Amino acid sequence: MNADLLQAIQANLLSPALLFFVLGVVATLVKSDLKFPEPLYITLTIYLLTAIGLKGGAALSEAGLAQVWLPTLAGIALGVLIPLWTYAALRFVGRLPAVDAAAICAHYGSVSAVTFIAATNFLKQIGQPFEDYATAFLAVMESPAIIVGVLLGKLALRRDGDAAPLGGVIKGALHEALFGRSVVLLVGALLVGILSGKKGLEATAGFFVSPFQGVLALFLLEMGMVAAKRFADLKRVGPFLLVFGIVAPVLNGVVGVLIGQAVGLSLGGATLFGTLAASASYIAAPAAMRLSLPEANPTLYLTAALGITFPFNITLGLPLYFAVARWAFGGTAP
Amino acid sequence: MNADLLQAIQANLLSPALLFFVLGVVATLVKSDLKFPEPLYITLTIYLLTAIGLKGGAALSEAGLAQVWLPTLAGIALGVLIPLWTYAALRFVGRLPAVDAAAICAHYGSVSAVTFIAATNFLKQIGQPFEDYATAFLAVMESPAIIVGVLLGKLALRRDGDAAPLGGVIKGALHEALFGRSVVLLVGALLVGILSGKKGLEATAGFFVSPFQGVLALFLLEMGMVAAKRFADLKRVGPFLLVFGIVAPVLNGVVGVLIGQAVGLSLGGATLFGTLAASASYIAAPAAMRLSLPEANPTLYLTAALGITFPFNITLGLPLYFAVARWAFGGTAP
Amino acid sequence: MNADLLQAIQANLLSPALLFFVLGVVATLVKSDLKFPEPLYITLTIYLLTAIGLKGGAALSEAGLAQVWLPTLAGIALGVLIPLWTYAALRFVGRLPAVDAAAICAHYGSVSAVTFIAATNFLKQIGQPFEDYATAFLAVMESPAIIVGVLLGKLALRRDGDAAPLGGVIKGALHEALFGRSVVLLVGALLVGILSGKKGLEATAGFFVSPFQGVLALFLLEMGMVAAKRFADLKRVGPFLLVFGIVAPVLNGVVGVLIGQAVGLSLGGATLFGTLAASASYIAAPAAMRLSLPEANPTLYLTAALGITFPFNITLGLPLYFAVARWAFGGTAP
Amino acid sequence: MTKHPMTLVTIVCEKLAREAVTKLLREVGAHGWTLWEVEGSGAQGNRTGDIPEFTNIQVEVIVPPGVAETLLTRLEKEFFKRYAMVAYESDIRVIRREKF
Amino acid sequence: MTKHPMTLVTIVCEKLAREAVTKLLREVGAHGWTLWEVEGSGAQGNRTGDIPEFTNIQVEVIVPPGVAETLLTRLEKEFFKRYAMVAYESDIRVIRREKF
Amino acid sequence: MTKHPMTLVTIVCEKLAREAVTKLLREVGAHGWTLWEVEGSGAQGNRTGDIPEFTNIQVEVIVPPGVAETLLTRLEKEFFKRYAMVAYESDIRVIRREKF
Ligand SMILES: Nc1ncnc2c1ncn2[C@@H]1O[C@H](COP(=O)(O)O)[C@@H](O)[C@H]1O
Numbered sequence A, B, C: 001m002n003a004d005l006l007q008a009i010q011a012n013l014l015s016p017a018l019l020f021f022v023l024g025v026v027a028t029l030v031k032s033d034l035k036f037p038e039p040l041y042i043t044l045t046i047y048l049l050t051a052i053g054l055k056g057g058a059a060l061s062e063a064g065l066a067q068v069w070l071p072t073l074a075g076i077a078l079g080v081l082i083p084l085w086t087y088a089a090l091r092f093v094g095r096l097p098a099v100d101a102a103a104i105c106a107h108y109g110s111v112s113a114v115t116f117i118a119a120t121n122f123l124k125q126i127g128q129p130f131e132d133y134a135t136a137f138l139a140v141m142e143s144p145a146i147i148v149g150v151l152l153g154k155l156a157l158r159r160d161g162d163a164a165p166l167g168g169v170i171k172g173a174l175h176e177a178l179f180g181r182s183v184v185l186l187v188g189a190l191l192v193g194i195l196s197g198k199k200g201l202e203a204t205a206g207f208f209v210s211p212f213q214g215v216l217a218l219f220l221l222e223m224g225m226v227a228a229k230r231f232a233d234l235k236r237v238g239p240f241l242l243v244f245g246i247v248a249p250v251l252n253g254v255v256g257v258l259i260g261q262a263v264g265l266s267l268g269g270a271t272l273f274g275t276l277a278a279s280a281s282y283i284a285a286p287a288a289m290r291l292s293l294p295e296a297n298p299t300l301y302l303t304a305a306l307g308i309t310f311p312f313n314i315t316l317g318l319p320l321y322f323a324v325a326r327w328a329f330g331g332t333a334p
Numbered sequence D, E, F: 001m002t003k004h005p006m007t008l009v010t011i012v013c014e015k016l017a018r019e020a021v022t023k024l025l026r027e028v029g030a031h032g033w034t035l036w037e038v039e040g041s042g043a044q045g046n047r048t049g050d051i052p053e054f055t056n057i058q059v060e061v062i063v064p065p066g067v068a069e070t071l072l073t074r075l076e077k078e079f080f081k082r083y084a085m086v087a088y089e090s091d092i093r094v095i096r097r098e099k100f
């Protein structure tokens, strides 16, 4: 680790957003009665998703399809492939039951919008430009892995003699993957941004743009509390998953950065692409698993995605993926 | 329909606010699990009403009473008259039961604050100036029609042999009409704006002014979902009400524009006045009806006001009333 | 009372924040159905506390410890001493039961963040500069009085033969005093502000700074309703507490202003210091009393702190403490 | 510890009937009530709890059996036709009989 | 006023089971249901109600005794292993028997 | 399907008593509980649910009859004087006896 990386880590950790995250963790560990009401959590989620969707859509309307289609396809491909190798690792190295491996791999192939937003926040913090339309990659990478994971899980259950017809389950999973609330908000806001363009974004910038970073900080305070409540389960998931929760994002992140570079993204864009690959879904994927794969143990996937990978990514992961990108783009070695 | 109207319709439909409304409709139709928590809905309502009240009040404190009293009186008169002819139409053309006709006519005589706000948003979008104190008309037009409607309904019930003393009911309806939450918020914020003036508005502009259009966009996302949930009832209300839900606002809107012009408002102001006449209440009026006229069938008035007239007004109605105003003010023919 | 004081009172009462407070009082008195959902109340509290914490912390990181330690110590000392003399007055002049006196004195020794924020708002309104790091005094003055009050109450109960071991109760009270939600938010945000500095504040100013005064106005609308609901209990608390609810803050306020001046604060800073001394906690203290001193009658302390002292302070108290400070600093006599 | 039989009356109805219902509770002599917002589905469609106009409330009130009788009779006569509503009673046991 | 015995089935379960539970209610023939969000603690840990993924719902449904039997049997067979859940029945009395 | 009788204890109390109540539940040996926020009115005035200090919670806990006895006795002795509170028990039937 060189000085650059350390500096990037410091810049990240000293941003209000990250400090509020730490505050949330501490508040939970000291058993404070601080608690965000659920409607506030939902409101902040709605705000963050529509805001990045709108900004991304306006950027897309300027950039045009020619620049976007290749990385978009690469994002979808990653969403299908990451679950496959992740499943193999969980099943054959970690020796987890097939249905649990399937559920977990869906989380790691899918993406975390908050991690992505924290990454854009980090890049802004250090003055590194990036493609504003990267939100489009976030939008397309949420669902494919969920469908792959459900398929893997159902096939495993079939081998175990569960005779439930696949059709209905797949239909349900598809519906959830396409019309779940985070997908609808993100894709919908992207379309609104594309159609209303720069003018529309400017008219609503006083709400969707100026307060954005502050809202993120408040949201990370809540996420710190949510993540820290998962810490109690860390000892229940076994040593393999603890290691997996850090190694998987790092490997996926490096692969993501390199692919991002290969499909023509800038240094900042490749960092975001790596972050998407590294991030693990903790909203859409758990909901889809409870719906379509309720046989899988939620403690395992929630603890890994929310208790390990999410905190790792937003604290150390982001500067790391940035350092990898700098190295790949011919800057300093990581 | 000429090119101007088409262009105005397009400008309206491509604003973020309207696009989010459509997104809400689509989310409901595809059965997404997207849902705004009720506290968020209430919060957005409180914000929008206080914000327009404050702005309107500050504008009033600049404009002075001399400019405002005549259109204000005209607004109250419209609030009393629209229910009368609407009642006649519903009762004698539509052949609805008297108590239902009374409840519905109260909705169409009263006003929808969100429709009004969407109209100011539309005028801003196309660069058309308007009187900022128009909020005062919104404030005075909410209650009169509700009282007229309750009276008509109670008289009808009396004829049918309901011996309940009128006094108490009228007192209840008056209290609701004067101190219902939307009236209190709007009239209260108007007074705050008048008393604290331009200086007060400036001090709080970072909250009540800059984010306003963005908040409206978010709120219309929710309103799209709320309105679309009413679509299922469209087939239960009969063909007359479907037609009424579009013809009544158009007629009221045209009358409103012309009266707005007659009492001295600008082109933009007359458009807003027409919008108020055209709009149907879906918050204050239903609440008042459940309280004071529970015998009326809520499916009828809610579906008409919320499922037909509201979506019609904010999509096609606004550009239409603007075109009528342009024509009345000697611009192009509608 | 001279013209200056009257003018200050007027400037205060005509600010949107105060007018909205009055609107809230009126809405409750006319029995309007206006009501803020609890999640909105909690959200506004979280926002206000983190925003002033962050601003105060950023100011602290600029000012350095040298300027702050003395008034901070003075604040803690006041937090310990005010409960002592207040207890004596309640017990021996007011003849209240010991446990009630203990609970009430904890409220008056502790502080009200909203009163403090209203004071900064008032100073901004009249263009009077003040130390931005004054939030630090607010943070340290919340807990000491609560601990003193619980101790006094427990000792009284012991004399009455309650054999419960003191240790556990004190531990509980300490935990609540140090890790209660308002302390965690305020101290936490102060630390975030110190660590992320001016740069961090600037990055999030679109959320934590620009909308602040408007959010306060909305919050005071709610506080007007909350306070007015306590008015019904005014006749149940007896004449002594009515007088106490106004005399205690005035005396504490004057003492606070003078001490603030003595420890080197500016005119604005001394006004804030006086406001802190004058203010009575109505969030942290009641919660702590229900937890650690449930034998005390909540009607007494809630009505005094919330129904009398809070409205008095934000309407007449603020201009009064300012006039005292002006006089102390050699301006006009109060 | 002696426990005393009481009747718990539960009312689920549209939120807009709230004033009318609490007024009725006072009239029949209930000493208190508990109330919260719920979603529901019934003969009058889904009440999805997204906006106040389409939300339900659930009211629970502990009363002596005689009061429950009066309460349910009046609900049936005056409320069932007008409002989306369900009401039922069940048997409970309390400690402080004089409180209810 | 005649009152008719009915069975109230109460289900407390994780919010993510909502669709599955309401689907089951329709299948066994319930005419309506009432539902709200709750926090809870049980064999599967604390469900603190801070984010939707960790919230519970409580569902109450009034049904004739026979339907309650079917409902509980299916809950036991199909739901108890998969979801954090508690279910129980109790006796109530209603006025409009035909409504349930 | 065999169903086993259990006791449902319901506690309605001010929100600020929450910690004290859940601690008591653990002490008497309850295996779980369910809790949500409610408004209410009673001997100690209206609790309007607008700010946390004036809100109530309703706690429901399923326990064997013996535990219910202990719980209610301790509530009466330690809580009734100190907090705005109502508590009662009712009879229910569950399937998994061992769970409670
Ligand atoms: N069978 C039932 N079980 C539980 N709750 C019901 C039932 N039927 C109706 N409800 C509730 O009562 C409300 C009004 O019922 P209804 O008048 O039938 O639409 C519904 O929205 C539900 O919350």
Ligand SMILES: Nc1ncnc2c1ncn2[C@@H]1O[C@H](COP(=O)(O)O)[C@@H](O)[C@H]1O
Binding pocket: E012, E013, E014, E039, E040, E041, E042, E043, E044, E045, E046, E047, E056, E083, E084, E085, E086, F030, F031, F032, F033, F034, F035, F060, F061, F062, F063, F100
């Ligand atoms: N003994 C109990 N009394 C009341 N509610 C319970 C009890 N046990 C569990 N619950 C509720 O049922 C949910 C799921 O229970 P479990 O599957 O045991 O985790 C919990 O989160 C509680 O809300």
Ligand SMILES: Nc1ncnc2c1ncn2[C@@H]1O[C@H](COP(=O)(O)O)[C@@H](O)[C@H]1O
Binding pocket: D030, D031, D032, D033, D034, D035, D060, D061, D062, D063, D100, F012, F013, F014, F039, F040, F041, F042, F043, F044, F045, F046, F047, F056, F083, F084, F085, F086
């Ligand atoms: N008769 C009753 N029926 C239902 N709930 C009650 C009743 N009396 C009191 N409560 C509830 O218990 C809380 C505390 O009661 P109290 O201590 O009488 O003020 C009230 O706020 C209500 O939520």
Ligand code: NA
Binding pocket: A082, A107, A108, A109, A110, A111, A112, A252, A276, A277, A278, A279, A280, A281
């Ligand atoms: Na990923």
Ligand code: NA
Binding pocket: B082, B107, B108, B109, B110, B111, B112, B252, B276, B277, B278, B279, B280, B281
């Ligand atoms: Na109208």
Ligand code: NA
Binding pocket: C082, C107, C108, C109, C110, C111, C112, C252, C276, C277, C278, C279, C280, C281
């Ligand atoms: Na004080």
